[in-house]
Amino acid sequence: MTFTEEVITIAMCVIGTMATRFLPFLIFREKTPTPIFVQYLGRALPLAIFAMLVVYSLKGVNPLTGTHGIPELIGVVVTIALHLWRGSMLISIAGGTVIYMALLRLVF
Amino acid sequence: MVQSQSTGDVMKRAFLAAWPHTVPIFAGFWFLGAAYGVYMNALGFSFLYPTLMALIIFGGSLEFVAAAMLLSPFAPVQALIMAFIIQSRHLFYGIAMLDRFKGMGLKKPYLIFGMCDETFSINYTADIPDGVDRGWFYFLVTLLNQFYWVSGAMIGGLAGSLLAFDTSGIEFVMTAMFVVILMEQWKKERTHVTGWIGFAISLVCLYIFGSDSFVVPTIIGILAALTVLRRPIERRLDRGEDSVPREERGK
Numbered sequence: 301m302t303f304t305e306e307v308i309t310i311a312m313c314v315i316g317t318m319a320t321r322f323l324p325f326l327i328f329r330e331k332t333p334t335p336i337f338v339q340y341l342g343r344a345l346p347l348a349i350f351a352m353l354v355v356y357s358l359k360g361v362n363p364l365t366g367t368h369g370i371p372e373l374i375g376v377v378v379t380i381a382l383h384l385w386r387g388s389m390l391i392s393i394a395g396g397t398v399i400y401m402a403l404l405r406l407v408f
Numbered sequence: 409m410v411q412s413q414s415t416g417d418v419m420k421r422a423f424l425a426a427w428p429h430t431v432p433i434f435a436g437f438w439f440l441g442a443a444y445g446v447y448m449n450a451l452g453f454s455f456l457y458p459t460l461m462a463l464i465i466f467g468g469s470l471e472f473v474a475a476a477m478l479l480s481p482f483a484p485v486q487a488l489i490m491a492f493i494i495q496s497r498h499l500f501y502g503i504a505m506l507d508r509f510k511g512m513g514l515k516k517p518y519l520i521f522g523m524c525d526e527t528f529s530i531n532y533t534a535d536i537p538d539g540v541d542r543g544w545f546y547f548l549v550t551l552l553n554q555f556y557w558v559s560g561a562m563i564g565g566l567a568g569s570l571l572a573f574d575t576s577g578i579e580f581v582m583t584a585m586f587v588v589i590l591m592e593q594w595k596k597e598r599t600h601v602t603g604w605i606g607f608a609i610s611l612v613c614l615y616i617f618g619s620d621s622f623v624v625p626t627i628i629g630i631l632a633a634l635t636v637l638r639r640p641i642e643r644r645l646d647r648g649e650d651s652v653p654r655e656e657r658g659k
Contacts, residue, residue: 301478301479301481301482305482306478308482308484309474309477309478309482309484309487310460310461310464310465310474310478312484312487312488312491313461313465313470313471313474313477313487313491314464314465314491315488315491316470316487316488316489316490316491316492316494316495317465317466317467317470317491317492317495317498318521319492320492320495320496320497320498320499320502321495321498321501321502321520321521321523322502322520322521323499323502324499324502324503324506325502325506325509325516325520328503328506334503338499340634340638340642341496341631341634342497342499342500343645344602344634344638344641344642344645345496345497345602345630345631345634346497346593346602347590347593347594347597347600347602347603347606348602348603348605348606348609348630348634349493349494349496349606349630350586350589350590350593350603350606351590351603351604351605351606351607351610352606352607352609352610352623352626352627352630353469353473353494353586353589353590354583354586354587354590354607355607355610355611355614356473356476356586356610356623357472357476357582357583357586358583359614359619359622360619372580372583375580375583375584376583376584376587379583379584379587379588380587380591383587383588383591384591389436389588389592390435390436390439392584392587392588393439393440393443393581393584393585393588394439396580396583396584396587397443397577397578397580397581397584400577400580400584401576401577401578401580403577404576404577405574405577
């Protein structure tokens, strides 16, 4: 990516974010009730999107070549286990990442 | 005693009320912000990138994704759609704060600009004591949280270049973060069918369209599936709840 393309990409992220933050205040000036379908999406969309983001963050993993995604799988399992055990975001994220980094160095 | 307080007094009082609420956010933001800075550094970006992105995007999960997008082929439309969809939950924060931000004057644009998940949850739930100015309370919570995040990202970006050890694998911090966010959301929901829909459509689109261009088809697919399956999903979302949402729907 050229520098200009980087600036545009970051600007798109800013615009997309700010649209979600400012739109309600621009659309719902008066006490108009939120459309029912929007309310429904508000309840149904988040879990689907977070599932997509987990896949997105692992999109570079190829199960057929290289390390077959095994370090990633172990890292995810450790993160889940830590989170079920302690329920602390910090411990789960740090623990999963440290294990993954250790696996890359020591095993794979 | 003078009856009218000086702005300084009002701010001081609001600060004393606001900052204790932000202490847990401080720990989390410094950790995750620093990890983000180190990650950006490991990807080859100067510390100015994480610092400025933290400042102007100010949305943690998207910033990680933005870093990945900067290393992918240029796709501005995909970037815009992805940003809007990832951040779409903020639409509902705004709706929740519509009335509370009324009459906030010059502070209002900044309150809206800086309303990340954590800031929203504090400002939405905090019991603001009598005698504390609501506007300044909201403003300082927003400002403190953003300060933690931006300074964490800057420190991480700077420290990344000083770290003596090899930081390869740090990119897994993004996966771990999304796994944890997903688990937290998973716990809150009555039905997990939406999560499985998200996984299934993402994986199918990843297989068909490849890693550089599967996002937009995935988002379209998820929206289509949620629209088509609205009735059964709504029934599951409501299961076990009292009748309030059903009455609202009838309006």
